[in-house]
Every structure is written in C-alpha cells, then in structure tokens.
Amino acid sequence: MKRVFGNTSGLKANHIRRLENLYRRRVSPEFLISYELARDVTRLSHEIRRQIGLLIDRMGKIAYVIAGDHQRIVIPDISQYRATTPGRLKGLRCLHTHLNNEPLTGDDLTDLAFLRLDIMAAVTITGEGLPHQIHMGHILPGGSQNTPYEILPPLSPNQLDIGCLELIQAIEDELAQLRALYDADTGKERALLVSVTTAPRRIAMESLAELEELVLSGGITVVETVLQQRKAVDSRFLIGRGKLQELAILALRKGATVIVFDQELNPSQMRSITDQTDMKIIDRTQLILDIFAQRAQTREGKLQVELAQLKYLLPRLITKNTAMSRLTGGIGGRGPGETKLEINRRRVRDRITRLTKALSLVRKQRKQQKTRRDKKGLPVISIIGYTNAGKSTLLNTLTKSSVLAESRLFATLDPSSRRLRFPRDTEVIITDTVGFIKDLPKDLMVAFRATLEELESADLLLHVVDISNPRFEAQIRSVERILTDLDLNDIPGICVLNKQDLVEKEAIAPLIRSLDGIAISAKDRSTLIPLIEKMEGMIQRPDQR
Numbered sequence: 001m002k003r004v005f006g007n008t009s010g011l012k013a014n015h016i017r018r019l020e021n022l023y024r025r026r027v028s029p030e031f032l033i034s035y036e037l038a039r040d041v042t043r044l045s046h047e048i049r050r051q052i053g054l055l056i057d058r059m060g061k062i063a064y065v066i067a068g069d070h071q072r073i074v075i076p077d078i079s080q081y082r083a084t085t086p087g088r089l090k091g092l093r094c095l096h097t098h099l100n101n102e103p104l105t106g107d108d109l110t111d112l113a114f115l116r117l118d119i120m121a122a123v124t125i126t127g128e129g130l131p132h133q134i135h136m137g138h139i140l141p142g143g144s145q146n147t148p149y150e151i152l153p154p155l156s157p158n159q160l161d162i163g164c165l166e167l168i169q170a171i172e173d174e175l176a177q178l179r180a181l182y183d184a185d186t187g188k189e190r191a192l193l194v195s196v197t198t199a200p201r202r203i204a205m206e207s208l209a210e211l212e213e214l215v216l217s218g219g220i221t222v223v224e225t226v227l228q229q230r231k232a233v234d235s236r237f238l239i240g241r242g243k244l245q246e247l248a249i250l251a252l253r254k255g256a257t258v259i260v261f262d263q264e265l266n267p268s269q270m271r272s273i274t275d276q277t278d279m280k281i282i283d284r285t286q287l288i289l290d291i292f293a294q295r296a297q298t299r300e301g302k303l304q305v306e307l308a309q310l311k312y313l314l315p316r317l318i319t320k321n322t323a324m325s326r327l328t329g330g331i332g333g334r335g336p337g338e339t340k341l342e343i344n345r346r347r348v349r350d351r352i353t354r355l356t357k358a359l360s361l362v363r364k365q366r367k368q369q370k371t372r373r374d375k376k377g378l379p380v381i382s383i384i385g386y387t388n389a390g391k392s393t394l395l396n397t398l399t400k401s402s403v404l405a406e407s408r409l410f411a412t413l414d415p416s417s418r419r420l421r422f423p424r425d426t427e428v429i430i431t432d433t434v435g436f437i438k439d440l441p442k443d444l445m446v447a448f449r450a451t452l453e454e455l456e457s458a459d460l461l462l463h464v465v466d467i468s469n470p471r472f473e474a475q476i477r478s479v480e481r482i483l484t485d486l487d488l489n490d491i492p493g494i495c496v497l498n499k500q501d502l503v504e505k506e507a508i509a510p511l512i513r514s515l516d517g518i519a520i521s522a523k524d525r526s527t528l529i530p531l532i533e534k535m536e537g538m539i540q541r542p543d544q545r
C-alpha cells in the first residue's frame, strides 16, 4: 500500500487505514471526482478535523493521498512525478477538502500555478460531513497577467461529470499553441529572467541586460525579462506570493525551463521558492558559477570552480532529495561535478574536503613554477578588465598567438602567459586573466584569488575597457573595486580603450582625455603602436612609476 503524505501524526490507526484505502479508489476520467469518493473523503475529513487532499491522474487513479491540518494541506514534492515538458501541465489534478466552507484560497491558486496542476478543486463540507459545494479553477493560458486563472462557479455534488479530460486537453492545446510561438530552438534551456530590486529602474535594467548577456553566453535562450521594483525586499521570500504566481504562469505560457534571478538568493529565499515551484531556479551567482564550470580548462580552474559551486550549494541544500537534484542541476544540467542525483550534505562536505586538499597541492606546484619563472627576472605585464572587453584578443594580437577569444562572457578562465619582445628588444611576460564582473560571487572571488594572485607580481596592468559597451563606465568602476579588494591599486596601469572601431570617431577623443587612456582596436595590430610604446616606456623606467 502506498503511504499517506503530510500531517498524519496523531491519527488513529483506523483513520490511517481509511486514508490508505483511498489509493484503491478509481475515478471515471470524465468526472472531476465521483460522488461516492467525494463523500467518503469529506466524511473522513470531517471526523479527523483535517483537510484531506487527493492528486488524481488522468486515468482516474489516485496518485497521492495527503493529510493536512485544519487550514491547509501541503502538497509533497511531485517534481519527479512525471518528466513533463516545460510548458505542459503536470497530469495531476488536486481535489481537497475545506473545513471552513470557503472557496479556493490564494494558496490553492499558487499551488495550481506552481505545480502546473491540471485542475485545483476544493470541496466544502456540510454539518453532517457530506460534500456541500465544489470550487474549482484551472490555469487560463490565454488569460491576461491579472487573470491567469479561470475559477468556475461552485458545482453541486451531483454535477461532477464535467468532461474533465476534454477540459484538460483544451488547456493543453492552448498551451501548446502558445509554446509553438517560442519553440524556434528546441533542446536549449529557456530562461525567464527576473529582477526583484529596490534599485532605480535604470540600474536594474542595466544589470538585467548584463544578466541576459551572461545567460546567452551560457548557451541559454531568454524568453522574457521581468523587473519588479520594490520598496523593501523580503528577506524570506524575496518576492510576494502573488508575483511568484504570475511568474509561474508566465513561465508556463512561454515554456520556460528555468527562472534566473538577477539577485543572489539567500538560502531561505532559494528554499522557499524552490519548495513552491517545480521549476529550476538559478540566481546570478549560480549562473556565473555554472558558466565558469563550463569554461574552466586547467585542473586548478576546474577544482576551484567545483569547490565554489559546492560551497554555494551546501547551505541551500534541502533535505528533500528531489529538490536537491533540481538545485544541483545547474544550467543545462551542468551542476557541480558528477554529483547529480543522490547528492546529500555529507557527501558534499566530503567532496569539499577532498577538493580543498587537491587544490592546495596544485597551488603548491604552481608556486614552484612561478618562483622558477621569477628567477628569470622578466617584467610581467598583466591584461585585466571586464569580461568580454577584448583581453585575450589583445594578447593574441600583441604576441601573434591564439588564445581563445570569443564573443561570450568568460571565454578565458585560466590565465595564459606569453613572451613579448618590444621593438627596443626588451622582453616581457604578458599574461591574460579571467574577466571581471560586478558582484563576483564571494566564493568565486576567494577561489579565483589564486589565479589573480599572479597579478601581485605584475609590473604593469593593462586595464582593457570595451568602450563600445553602453555600460563601460560601470564596468570600469567594478574592475577598480575588485582591484582595491585585491590590494592591487599600487601597480601602475594603462587604461586601454578597446574596440574603437565600433565607436563613433568624435566620441573617442573626449574619452581618451577623461580616462587618460589609449584607444585601440585589439583586432587590428596597426592600432597598437602607441600602446606598445607606452608599455615599453613604463616598463623601462620603473623609477617613474
């Protein structure tokens, strides 16, 4: 016999048995529920003074029996119930009792939306414990933002032959039509981007634009962007239930597979949102971590990223295994390492310990290599800057080599070094670094400190700025802030204004003046001559630093 879910403690054996027996019942598929079953459930519910819920599949089988308390039932995690295509209904309808003669509640509608239930229905009970009225609602695919549901007038208990399957099929068809509008590239993750913020609109939009770039460079399609400005942010739920409901419906309509929050979700926010929806939820930090995980090349880089991912995940792990698998799935299933399904806290901790050991070994080795290189006494020039600024391109053009340069964020994760011989025969080592980004996740910051430690021994920093990016000023500030954090402000630097070919000529001169920079096109070697001269000059006259 399948077990009864929910609040069963304190029930008599006889009640438990009667609840368990409900699993044996069948509903004729066209009926919302049969009168007999409704009656038996209301009687029992009346007796135990607790709500009782049934999740019924489309064959009319009872998939879950749930006991609640006087006010509510809590639907168990059904994310593993059926591998549903995004934008489709769950294939389960929920019918439950209401002891206080009330219609569908806000919680009922939230569950309807979040769990993508076929139908949500509540049966009220007469004084004798018999079914009184049935309140039912379903998702309304074509509805507006404000009325995403259809709530039917109450049914009487002898009106239950409502053509249930047809109704569900009609909803599915409508959803499929909506989905078809967005289904151009299948197989990809489809993201709904959400920002919940107290920041002014302009700043929030800039941040969302960057989030979109990040998401795109993670190989994910963006189906819609939602900005919600608030006076204060709720530390427990981040966003109100009403808004969360809207999001769930929007995700359903657009066939989104994942919701990406522009804010970092604290563990309790992450838990409450994942608990309520059966969608994959990712925040900005996790997204960056996932991208880093995709890109890391060297052993050290890989270890660092996995360590950062696990550290971020640990406090967010929920005791329910299935929910964990949703959390650890990452974008496109690129969660940390091999630890996908039966991940649990203890195993995560073990892995963290092992990774930390492995990392310190790798670092020791790298330090030794570094000392060897330092002995040669060559000056080191490090190229730094916001992600996608053109750092790798500059290194390539300067040294005629071919470090991966790509139009996606975080193309470079592992530092690469090249030798460069200046016209006047000075030889230097020039290194490329991981791109900077605002709000760099703290764990990643710690993890990548090691990579950036190299910067401490740099004699000159080339701060590459993509002046064709509308947000370049904010990006400069972000980079400078991180440099301060890393205590690297004292190293002399050159501000390199890159991608001048994409900017109108008249705009360049004022920028050169205000930022005291040198404009170049990293792609075009002929534009680099003034930069090379300045670099050589600064390297050769350390006394003037």
Ligand SMILES: Nc1nc2c(ncn2[C@@H]2O[C@H](COP(=O)(O)OP(=O)(O)OP(=O)(O)O)[C@@H](O)[C@H]2O)c(=O)[nH]1
Pocket (backbone or CB within 6 Å): 385, 386, 387, 388, 389, 390, 391, 392, 393, 394, 404, 405, 406, 407, 408, 409, 410, 411, 412, 413, 433, 434, 435, 436, 498, 499, 500, 501, 502, 520, 521, 522, 523, 524
């Ligand atoms: N038009 C133009 N595009 C450029 C220029 N420099 C770089 N790019 C392009 O900008 C994109 C990013 O260049 P990368 O060199 O990979 O940038 P990066 O700073 O190393 O980026 P990450 O390693 O991801 O932080 C690539 O598509 C380059 O082709 C330039 O001077 N002009």
Ligand SMILES: [Mg+2]
Pocket (backbone or CB within 6 Å): 391, 392, 393, 404, 405, 410, 411, 412, 432, 433
């Ligand atoms: Mg790069």
